[in-house]
């Protein structure tokens with residue numbers, strides 16, 4: 001008699017659920033948005049996860065993003081497309097903390113990931129799952145970092161990629177896309193204008209539209225930021241997590257990850273207060289928060305040196321606002337001068353050269369301590385989304401980034417000085 005071999009699933013993905021109308025969808029079929037226009041979110045059989053694994057099991061695994069595979073959407077280990085997405089460090093910032101009046105400040109430093117930004121997390125899960133579901137060509141709009149990451153993961157997966165960026169996007173990201181074999185199309189205007197081009201490519205030529213939240217699996221990679229923070233604090237949550245917000249997927253993912261850990265009973269009921277940080281020149285989510293609204297309007301005349309968060313309208317804005325309201329968090333903005341000053345401060349005091357978007361989150365600290373929203377004893381974690389070297393030509397490009405939207409004519413990629 002042959003013994004029955006019982007294998008445990010790699011993923012406990014159960015179905016997709018609409019974030020708007022709660023409709024359910026088969027997770028093993030490709031989906032875009034729900035018919036109601038809202039993003040779909042991945043759901044897991046958390047009871048089964050609880051039986052299958054535990055924080056103790058996870059501790060013994062390789063220190064990378066895939067250590068949480070039960071809570072990730074890729075069905076088979078052999079489908080994983082990876083460069084080795086190592087856990088990123090939680091770095092104490094004693095001197096910067098002292099300068100802003102916080103005794104317990106640390107930074108989740110995402111610059112150590114492949115392609116040097118947090119976008120690698122979403123690309124790792126998004127590309128792996130897309131390939132597993134039979135996708136051969138991926139198109140996406142990007143302000144730079146996501147395009148660079150997805151182009152690299154697509155190359156590794158052996159599938160084609162097409163990236164559409166505003167012409168003002170950092171040239172280093174443009175070059176990364178081209179180097180990875182992506183087709184790069186530059187548009188005048190904003191990431192939303194790039195998104196329109198991608199929607200056309202998807203409708204006309206069958207490219208899979210991997211725009212932010214139009215596919216459900218990018219956010220699953222981003223949620224591992226929260227899983228790692230919690231694990232690094234010995235399965236405890238900090239008081240506050242600050243994160244820069246453009247499209248908002250990191251905050252949406254962090255909140256989703258925390259809810260799943262809570263449902264598993266791996267953390268207590270208390271959640272950290274989540275703070276979305278935007279630039280004053282492009283702050284649609286902050287404006288909505290200040291008005292107590294649950295959705296955000298388009299921001300006209302968007303302009304900031306922190307190009308990654310120059311997103312005038314985000315499909316996921318209401319999910320970001322939900323996360324902020326549900327955790328008694330807030331949304332705040334900082335100006336470009338403050339962003340540059342805090343990028344310099346962090347490098348000088350701590351030796352960390354962070355990207356401008358990460359610097360924006362650090363720059364939000366002084367106003368929150370001044371107002372008393374943050375207490376000196378609060379345990380605060382700031383997410384730095386990438387390396388300082390991912391943003392080039394700060395001054396010169398900024399002028400061009402102010403160009404108004406004006407069509408989608410392909411421009412030649414710009415190749416450095």
Ligand SMILES: [Zn+2]
Nearest residue numbers: 018021034036
């Ligand atoms: Zn729906």
